[in-house]
Amino acid sequence: MNTVVIGLQWGDEGKGKIVTYLSRYYDCVVRYCGGSNAGHTVDYGDFKIVHHLIPSADGRFKKNMYIGVGVVIDLDVLLRELEQLNNLFPESSTLLRVCKQSHLVLPFYRELDGRIDAARNEPVGTTRRGIGLCYANRALRFGLRLEDFEDDQTVKERLRELAKLWNLELSIETVLEHLREAYERISHLLIDNVEAFENLKNKNLLFEGTQGVLLDVDVGTYPFVTSTNCSSSGVQSGFGYPIKIDKVIGVTKAYTTRVGEGPFPTELKGEEGERIRKLGGEYGATTGRPRRCGWLDFVLLRYAVKVSGCDELIVTKADILKNFEKIAVCVAYEVDGIKVHELKNLKDIHRVKPVYEEMEGWKDINSRAFTKFLKKMEQEVGVRISYVSTGSKVDEIIAL
Ligand code: IMP
Numbered sequence: 215m216n217t218v219v220i221g222l223q224w225g226d227e228g229k230g231k232i233v234t235y236l237s238r239y240y241d242c243v244v245r246y247c248g249g250s251n252a253g254h255t256v257d258y259g260d261f262k263i264v265h266h267l268i269p270s271a272d273g274r275f276k277k278n279m280y281i282g283v284g285v286v287i288d289l290d291v292l293l294r295e296l297e298q299l300n301n302l303f304p305e306s307s308t309l310l311r312v313c314k315q316s317h318l319v320l321p322f323y324r325e326l327d328g329r330i331d332a333a334r335n336e337p338v339g340t341t342r343r344g345i346g347l348c349y350a351n352r353a354l355r356f357g358l359r360l361e362d363f364e365d366d367q368t369v370k371e372r373l374r375e376l377a378k379l380w381n382l383e384l385s386i387e388t389v390l391e392h393l394r395e396a397y398e399r400i401s402h403l404l405i406d407n408v409e410a411f412e413n414l415k416n417k418n419l420l421f422e423g424t425q426g427v428l429l430d431v432d433v434g435t436y437p438f439v440t441s442t443n444c445s446s447s448g449v450q451s452g453f454g455y456p457i458k459i460d461k462v463i464g465v466t467k468a469y470t471t472r473v474g475e476g477p478f479p480t481e482l483k484g485e486e487g488e489r490i491r492k493l494g495g496e497y498g499a500t501t502g503r504p505r506r507c508g509w510l511d512f513v514l515l516r517y518a519v520k521v522s523g524c525d526e527l528i529v530t531k532a533d534i535l536k537n538f539e540k541i542a543v544c545v546a547y548e549v550d551g552i553k554v555h556e557l558k559n560l561k562d563i564h565r566v567k568p569v570y571e572e573m574e575g576w577k578d579i580n581s582r583a584f585t586k587f588l589k590k591m592e593q594e595v596g597v598r599i600s601y602v603s604t605g606s607k608v609d610e611i612i613a614l
Pocket of ligand 1: 339
């Protein structure tokens with residue numbers, strides 16, 4: 215059974231914890247897209263881990279982990295995470311494999327990422343991790359893959375070409391030395407795409423999405439998106455094979471957040487937004503930036519479920535709204551004075567007006583008000599809720 219877990223909003227839905235919890239039922243957790251722009255926080259109770267690149271498999275269950283060809287690798291970040299994993303779960307850290315054909319995020323991409331974003335009339339507000347640049351260089355055929363390090367000459371030539379292309383003053387020898395040292399430390403983890411597929415094809419795989427459907431480069435709120443297909447449609451290219459997906463699980467918060475720029479119809483700019491931010495600890499796991507907060511938006515959720523082929527929902531962070539007497543949910547939009555329940559595409563999203571329904575808040579998740587909220591969500595979105603996360607720790611989750 216192969217399952218993919220994706221975020222249904224603009225990322226930060228709590229996918230990391232969900233993947234960690236579910237990983238006990240699978241043989242291997244696979245990352246298929248994104249890079250160290252992702253920050254999946256997992257709270258084990260005594261300690262927390264933020265996964266940027268290494269799949270969020272539960273270290274206590276000693277599961278295989280695989281970073282597929284669609285993921286872009288910052289070697290410095292990977293090394294730091296490996297060290298952390300090795301300290302906390304030494305046996306698990308030997309179970310990671312990284313696809314040799316994956317592309318590298320080079321150290322100078324981060325600064326260039328900032329320069330490129332600053333050149334726009336309306337910046338995207340990227341995480342400045344060089345992710346977009348890495349995918350762009352890959353598409354331009356200027357990328358460096360991990361396997362290129364089998365020969366220093368190839369790396370040097372590519373660095374020279376990149377310096378010319380992006381008009382950079384690069385000390386090729388210094389960059390090469392840094393990368394080579396890092397590469398040597400992870401080279402024992404590398405595996406060819408074909409070999410990885412042969413090893414994994416008959417196993418139960420859990421694909422760990424990053425970001426969220428609304429940040430997908432094709433079906434998200436373009437241009438305020440990331441640079442990959444982080445929705446479920448990216449699994450096969452990011453894994454490198456047309457693997458069969460049996461189930462798509464979509465994760466949504468009980469409210470909405472967004473970090474970075476771009477449209478956000480239900481954003482709460484005043485005190486209520488601040489209250490959610492404080493109670494929910496809504497600050498970016500990668501950049502520390504305050505997240506923009508707002509009410510749950512069923513129009514966008516319906517859209518995300520549709521374009522991702524989502525079969526089941528998992529609701530996170532419902533506990534954060536516990537102290538609200540009343541909450542609101544967006545059930546429709548008004549566009550040019552006309553009420554619509556669906557957006558056929560997202561190009562009008564910057565000019566819609568949310569239509570809200572008020573709902574009773576809940577003191578605890580066993581209350582009638584909370585059950586009503588979940589029922590409403592299932593009705594509005596048309597997909598069953600399978601789990602509700604009841605706190606930040608891995609095992610704080612209930613099956614419905
Ligand atoms: P990039 O992926 O760093 O290029 O950033 C593009 C957009 O995606 C920006 O709005 C980022 O804030 C957003 N983004 C990227 N990764 C994440 C994530 O893991 N969570 C939430 N937002 C993200």
